[in-house]
Amino acid sequence: MVKITDVAKRAGVSASTVSYALSGKRPISEETRLRVEAAIRELGYRPHAGARALASSKSNVLALVVPLRAGMHVPVVMQFAVSVVTTARKHDHDVLLLTQEEGDEGLRRVADTALVDALIVMDVQLDDPRLPLLRSLERPSVMIGFPSDAAGLTCIDLDFRAAGEVCVDHLARLGHRVVALVGSPPEVYVRRTAFAQRVVQGFTAAADRSGLASTVHPCETGPGAARRVAERLLREQPALTGVVVHNEPVLEPLIDAFEQLGLRVPGDLSVTAICPDELAESVRVPVTSVALPSAEVGERAVELLMRRLGGDDVPEATLLPPRLTERASTAPRDA
Amino acid sequence: MVKITDVAKRAGVSASTVSYALSGKRPISEETRLRVEAAIRELGYRPHAGARALASSKSNVLALVVPLRAGMHVPVVMQFAVSVVTTARKHDHDVLLLTQEEGDEGLRRVADTALVDALIVMDVQLDDPRLPLLRSLERPSVMIGFPSDAAGLTCIDLDFRAAGEVCVDHLARLGHRVVALVGSPPEVYVRRTAFAQRVVQGFTAAADRSGLASTVHPCETGPGAARRVAERLLREQPALTGVVVHNEPVLEPLIDAFEQLGLRVPGDLSVTAICPDELAESVRVPVTSVALPSAEVGERAVELLMRRLGGDDVPEATLLPPRLTERASTAPRDA
DNA sequence: CTGAAAGCGCTAACAG
DNA sequence: CTGTTAGCGCTTTCAG
Numbered sequence: 001m002v003k004i005t006d007v008a009k010r011a012g013v014s015a016s017t018v019s020y021a022l023s024g025k026r027p028i029s030e031e032t033r034l035r036v037e038a039a040i041r042e043l044g045y046r047p048h049a050g051a052r053a054l055a056s057s058k059s060n061v062l063a064l065v066v067p068l069r070a071g072m073h074v075p076v077v078m079q080f081a082v083s084v085v086t087t088a089r090k091h092d093h094d095v096l097l098l099t100q101e102e103g104d105e106g107l108r109r110v111a112d113t114a115l116v117d118a119l120i121v122m123d124v125q126l127d128d129p130r131l132p133l134l135r136s137l138e139r140p141s142v143m144i145g146f147p148s149d150a151a152g153l154t155c156i157d158l159d160f161r162a163a164g165e166v167c168v169d170h171l172a173r174l175g176h177r178v179v180a181l182v183g184s185p186p187e188v189y190v191r192r193t194a195f196a197q198r199v200v201q202g203f204t205a206a207a208d209r210s211g212l213a214s215t216v217h218p219c220e221t222g223p224g225a226a227r228r229v230a231e232r233l234l235r236e237q238p239a240l241t242g243v244v245v246h247n248e249p250v251l252e253p254l255i256d257a258f259e260q261l262g263l264r265v266p267g268d269l270s271v272t273a274i275c276p277d278e279l280a281e282s283v284r285v286p287v288t289s290v291a292l293p294s295a296e297v298g299e300r301a302v303e304l305l306m307r308r309l310g311g312d313d314v315p316e317a318t319l320l321p322p323r324l325t326e327r328a329s330t331a332p333r334d335a
Numbered sequence: 336m337v338k339i340t341d342v343a344k345r346a347g348v349s350a351s352t353v354s355y356a357l358s359g360k361r362p363i364s365e366e367t368r369l370r371v372e373a374a375i376r377e378l379g380y381r382p383h384a385g386a387r388a389l390a391s392s393k394s395n396v397l398a399l400v401v402p403l404r405a406g407m408h409v410p411v412v413m414q415f416a417v418s419v420v421t422t423a424r425k426h427d428h429d430v431l432l433l434t435q436e437e438g439d440e441g442l443r444r445v446a447d448t449a450l451v452d453a454l455i456v457m458d459v460q461l462d463d464p465r466l467p468l469l470r471s472l473e474r475p476s477v478m479i480g481f482p483s484d485a486a487g488l489t490c491i492d493l494d495f496r497a498a499g500e501v502c503v504d505h506l507a508r509l510g511h512r513v514v515a516l517v518g519s520p521p522e523v524y525v526r527r528t529a530f531a532q533r534v535v536q537g538f539t540a541a542a543d544r545s546g547l548a549s550t551v552h553p554c555e556t557g558p559g560a561a562r563r564v565a566e567r568l569l570r571e572q573p574a575l576t577g578v579v580v581h582n583e584p585v586l587e588p589l590i591d592a593f594e595q596l597g598l599r600v601p602g603d604l605s606v607t608a609i610c611p612d613e614l615a616e617s618v619r620v621p622v623t624s625v626a627l628p629s630a631e632v633g634e635r636a637v638e639l640l641m642r643r644l645g646g647d648d649v650p651e652a653t654l655l656p657p658r659l660t661e662r663a664s665t666a667p668r669d670a
Numbered sequence: 671c672t673g674a675a676a677g678c679g680c681t682a683a684c685a686g
Numbered sequence: 687c688t689g690t691t692a693g694c695g696c697t698t699t700c701a702g
Contacts, residue, residue, distance in 0.1 A: 032688080048678085052681080086434060097420050113382060115429065354696065386695035672701100
C-alpha cells in the first residue's frame with residue numbers, strides 16, 4: 001500500500017506538506033503543489049480512510065436510517081436514499097445504510113464508535129422513541145418528518161398539513177362540497193407516523209374552513225381494498241364529488257374502481273393526490289397532485305447536515321411548501 | 336470520549352488485555368474477563384472504528400452498489416439491500432451505499448482507501464465494464480448476476496435461464512402449444528443486462544425443445560404499454576394460450592388488458608411470471624410464478640463475502656434453482 | 671494467562 | 687511557505 005510518506009519522499013517534501021496540499025488547509029506554493037500532485041498520480045496514492053478518521057476525528061460518512069415498515073411506499077424511500085447518497089458525494093461524504101430494525105442501539109453504535117459524523121433518520125413518528133437518543137448524541141442529525149416536539153432537533157419535510165389543505169382548497173374552488181380523504185394503511189396511523197397524521201389535520205381543517213362535508217378513510221394497499229373503499233364511499237356519501245388520495249399503491253386501483261362503479265373521473269368525481277409527480281403522471285387519467293419531492297428533501301437534508309458539521313447554525317424546522325399541479329383528474333363540479 | 340486505556344485502568348489490566356477480551360483472540364481468565372466487561376459497561380466504552388480499522392486493516396464495512404437505471408424494479412432492489420444490511424449486521428459488518436453512477440471510480444475509491452473490506456455489485460451486464468476493475472481489486476467482491484465471462488469472479492443469482500425454462504415447461508405440461516414472453520423494457524436488453532437475457536435464452540430453448548411456437552416481446556412499464564402488447568399478441572398470435580411475464584410493473588395491467596380484450600385468465604390464457612412471490616400473490620388473479628428470492632440472494636451474497644474475508648474458498652458460481660408455485664393463473668389448455 | 675511497546679497512516683499543532 | 691513532532695485509539699507482536 002502506498003502511503004503519504006511515499007508520496008512525500010517522491011515529491012521531495014514532508015508528509016505534512018502532502019497532507020496540506022490535499023486538504024488545502026494551508027497555502028502551498030504552486031510549484032510544490034504540482035510536484036505533490038504528480039507524485040500522487042504516479043504512485044496512485046489514496047489516503048487511508050481509517051487513519052484519516054483517527055487523526056482528524058472525521059469519518060466523512062453519514063448514517064441513513066431507512067424504514068422497512070408496512071405502509072411505506074418503497075420507491076419513495078429509494079429515491080430519497082439515492083438523493084442522499086448523491087448529495088453526500090458532492091460534499092465528499094459517503095453513506096452508511098442502517099435499517100430501522102436496529103433501533104436505538106444501531107444509531108448509538110455508529111455514532112459512538114465514530115463510524116459516522118452525522119445521521120439522517122426517516123419515517124419519524126409524532127412521538128418517536130428515538131428522540132431522546134438523537135437529542136443526547138454528540139453528533140448532529142436531521143429527521144425527515146416532524147415529531148410532536150421537535151425542540152432541539154433539525155427537521156425537514158414537505159409541509160404535509162399544507163399539502164392536505166391545498167388539495168381541499170383546490171376541490172373547494174372547483175365547487176365541490178363533499179370530499180373524502182383516502183389515506184395510508186391503518187397501521188401507519190396506529191403508529192402515529194407524522195406525515196400521515198398531518199395530512200389528515202390539514203385535510204380536515206381546510207374542509208371545515210370552507211364548510212365542506214368531509215370524511216377520512218385509511219386504506220390498505222391492493223385493488224381489493226381500493227374497491228371496498230370506493231364502494232363504501234359511494235354508499236355512505238352519495239353526494240361525494242371530491243377525493244384526496246394519500247396512498248400511492250391505491251391511486252390507480254381506486255380510480256379504476258370508481259369508474260367500474262359508474263363514476264367518471266373527472267366528470268362525476270374529481271380526484272387529487274399527494275404522491276410523486278412521476279406516479280401522478282403515469283396513471284391512466286393523469287392526476288392533479290401535490291408533489292412528494294423526495295429528491296429535494298434528501299438533498300436538503302444532507303445540506304443541513306453539512307452546514308451543521310461545518311459549525312453553522314441551521315433552522316430547526318424546514319417545511320417545504322406544497323406545489324399542486326393540475327392534471328386531468330379534477331374538474332368543476334358542474335362540468 | 337472513553338478509550339481503551341480508560342477501561343484498562345478501571346479494570347486494573349493492560350490495554351491489550353481489554354483488546355483481547357473483546358476480540359477473543361487469546362485466552363483470558365474468567366475473572367479478568369468479567370472485570371473488563373464490567374468496566375466496559377460502567378464506562379459505556381465503544382471502540383473507535385477508525386482506530387480499529389487502522390490498527391487491524393479491517394473496516395468491517397461492505398460496499399453495496401445499487402442500480403438506479405431505468406427498468407429495474409425498485410422494491411426488489413430495496414428488499415435486496417435490506418437483506419444485505421441485515422445479514423451483514425449478523426456478521427458484525429456495516430454497509431456503505433454506493434450508486435451505480437459513481438462507476439469504477441467509486442468502487443476504486445472505497446476499496447483503495449480501505450473504507451470497505453469487500454464489495455457487492457448488483458445489476459450485472461453480460462459485458463459489464465466493471466469486470467476488469469473487480470478482478471484487479473485487492474478486495475473480494477461478489478456480483479449479483481452472471482456476466483458472460485465470470486472467470487475469477489464470485490457470482491450469485493437466481494438461475495434465470497432455468498426460471499425461463501421452468502415457466503415454459505409448466506405451460507407445455509398443461510398442453511399449451513403457442514407461448515409468448517413479455518419481458519423487461521427494451522433498454523434492459525439494449526444494455527445486455529444479464530438476468531433479462533438469460534430468461535429469454537431459457538424461454539426460447541425450452542419452447543424449442545418442446546416444439547412450442549414462441550415469441551419474445553420486450554415491454555415498457557405502464558398500463559398503456561401493457562395494453563398495446565396484449566393487443567399485438569392477440570393480433571400476431573391468435574392461437575396464443577400461454578404467456579410468461581418477466582416485468583413486475585406490467586403483470587397486473589397485462590392481465591387486465593387481456594381480460595378487457597375478452598380473454599379469461601386462466602380460462603382462455605394461462606399466465607406465469609418471474610417475480611417476487613409477494614407480487615404474484617397480490618394480483619387479482621394470483622399468478623403462478625417462479626419466485627425472485629431477493630432476500631435469499633442478499634443473504635447468501637454476504638455470506639460468500641464473509642467466507643472469503645475469512646480466507647476460505649468459495650464456489651465462483653452460485654445459481655439458485657428456480658422454484659415455481661402454482662396459483663390461479665394457469666390451467667390446462669382444454670379446461 | 672498477561673503486560674509492554676511498537677506501530678497502523680494520517681493530521682495538526684508548533685516551530686521556523 | 688515548509689518541516690518536525692506529537693499524537694489519534696487500537697491491535698498485535700514480542701516477552702514473560
